Amino acid sequence: MAFQSILFKDPRNVEKQLRTPPDFFVDLGLNNVAEELVKGLDEFNIEPLFYTPLDQTDEIVYRQQVFVDIENPRLMGAIRVFSDRFRMVLAYINNDRLYELQRQGLFLKAVNVYCGSLRDLAKALESGGIRSEGLQAFRDYLGNYLNTSEFNDLRTDAENTLSKITSVxxxxxxxxxxxxxxxxxxxxxxxxxxxxxxxxxxxxxxxxxxxxxxxxxxxxxxxxxxxxxxxxxYPDAFRALRDFYVKHKDFLNQTIARFYREIQFYIAYLRYIEPLKKSGLMFCIPRLTSNKGEVNCRDGFDIALASKLVKKNSVVVTNSFHLTGKERIIIVTGPNHGGKTTFAREFAQAHYLAKLGVPVPGSEATLFLCDTIFTHFERGEAVESLRGKLEDELVRIRNILEKSTERSIIIINEMLGSTTVKDATIIGRRILKRIADKDCICVYVTFVDELALTEGVVSYVSQVDVNEPEKRTYKVIRQPPNGLAYALALAKKHRVSYQDILERVKP
Incomplete structure (x- = not known):
């Protein structure tokens, strides 16, 4: 395979990058992740890469394999050194505030750093035991380039010119x-x-x-x-410097320069998850599947929330999920502020990150290769809109149901809070039927326990401490809904249960 890109197996996909984030980015907290990832990397313009999920399995695997290779500390260290030195090269040759002789001198230094960095990277790739298609192709390309007369002339001329200048x-x-x-x-x-x-x-x-x-x-x-x-x-030495500058002004190999820019995507993501891994959280390379009944993830978490908590030295609670057979819809119930929305975000984030080809939160995962993700989160009423909150929610969910396909994932969070429980149950079941008819995967967070009793859905419940019911554990477990049990536990704790009240009113 002739090397063209470390990000795309088919380099034509480079032109398909999106310039704006997907509609669901804010709902899933991924806007915060992307912002943190690209901080200080404006020169590389890698932000669109986090907005552009891949649709072909072979493209995703292409990136996954690179991540597996550079998880090797020695290889990653060599790539980071190369990146730092290449950045220095660009800083030297793009400094427009220098006088002519200063520019020529830094140009010579840039070429020497460039040649040294390429030779060192080539050695690291040769001895790194790499297995990914992308890095193997780049290793071969780099090795061939270093043996060309173009590179050898550049290196020899640089050494000779440097020798003359250092004699001054x-x-x-x-x-x-x-x-x-x-x-x-x-x-x-x-x-x-x-x-x-x-x-x-x-x-x-x-x-x-x-x-x-x-x-x-x-x-x-x-x-x-x-x-x-x-x-x-020293006219001879400085004439040699000038001639070197003119002869090799366009010395940068553009394929290697592209590798330098594109490898920042991998470096940035690994840098972002490094503190999370050090805190004990796990990441894995997920297996992609077209079978919705194989979806599972162990020890997952909301990556955006985890990043904030780790910075505060707070504990991150992990959760697992799975779907088997014909299961498609997960209903999440439980007390308020118990981790239900976080669980829904975890589910959607894992599937989106998997489509970027990056490691996802969890110790192991098999994730569905969806076409897109739709989110329906609570919105405040817009003053300029003539619709009420309920009508607005129904209009938005109708649009989602019309646009979604059997390969879509739908995340619904605390919908129908502005109506009665009875109406929320009736409307919710109609929505669930539409989703089931489309055969979409869906995570539906709701305060209506009755929805979790709908035929064909899977119930997950956010947990509370058995001894202190008002204390949330933030664990979300696959089990039948138990909202009444939670209410009864609270009533007993505060001695307002039916039996407690009867005891107090006895004559």
Whole structure:
């Protein structure tokens, strides 16, 4: 396979990226995840990648395999070093605020960093035991490129030019407001002494990324004047520098530059989930299926909420879910603020992240390859709308039911709260029938326990502490609805149960 992209097996999919987030992003909290993921990475424009799920299994597996490879700390370390050095190369060659000789000097440095970074990355890929189709193709491409006359000429010219430039030794005599420049003829070199004196003002030190001592720069136009004098004193060396700059001005290999940009997607996601994994939470590479009766996930969690909680050193509660056979609809009931909505988000997030080809929350997962996700979350009444809240909810769910297909996932959260329980039950069952007729997968969070008794649905219930019923555990378990049991436990705790009241009113 000829390498073209580390993100897309078929590079034509590059052009299919979305520029705006899906409609459900805010409901699922994925807007916060995407914002955190791309922070500080504006130059790479990778945000659209998180808006654009993949539809073909082979494209998803292509990315999954890369993630498996770079989970190897040594390989990931090498890729991060390459990324840092390549970023430095771009910073050197795109600095427009320099004078001509300064630009040529940094250009030479950029090429040397570039050549070194490619050779080191090639060694890491050769010894990394990589198995992914994408990285294997890039390894082969990089190896072939390093053996081309184009690269070898670049490397040899850079080494020769650097040798000539590093042979330049200048003696600067500073007196008052004037600087005189001359060749060094046995003059004592005070540069190390000057560095030692001013070291505390020079940040992290004077040793560069290539293990070479950084020179002391007199920034701005003064440096340029000094370099102009140096060019007159050493014309051959600076002529070689100029010729090198002109000859190799377009030295960057565009395929490798694309790899550098695209690999940031993987680096950014692994950086985001790293603190979550350190806290003990698990991520896995999910298996994709077209069989709705195989859907399952163990030890999953809401990734957006988990990120916030881990930063506060708070505990993240994990939950599991599964569908078997002809099961399609999950009804989630239980006390308010018990983790029902979080469970629904977890379900939808897992399926969306799986379509991005990234590791998903959980110790293991088999997820349905859906075409899209629809969400129906509570909305405040819009002043400009002439519709009431109930009518607005029904209009929105009708639109969802019309647009959805048998491959869609629908998430409904606390709908019909503005009507009576009786009406909510009747309307809710009609909605469930429409969803069942379409054979969609659905997670329906509701306060109406009766919906969980509908034929063909699966009941999940958010739990409370047995000894302290008002205390939520945030665990959501597959079991029949028990809203009355929860109410009875609360009544007993506060001694307002039927028996308690009878005891108190006895004469």
């Amino acid at each position: 030794e200048l003696c600067l005599t500073i007196k008052g407001g004037s600087i005189s420049v001359s060749k060094c003829d046995g003059t004592v070199d005070y540069s190390e002494e000057v560095e030692r004196v001013f070291e505390r003002f020079m940040g992290s030190g004077t040793i560069g990324d290539e293990g070479v001592r950084k020179p002391i720069y007199i920034r701005g136009h003064v440096e340029e004047v000094v370099l102009e004098f140096a060019a007159k004193l």
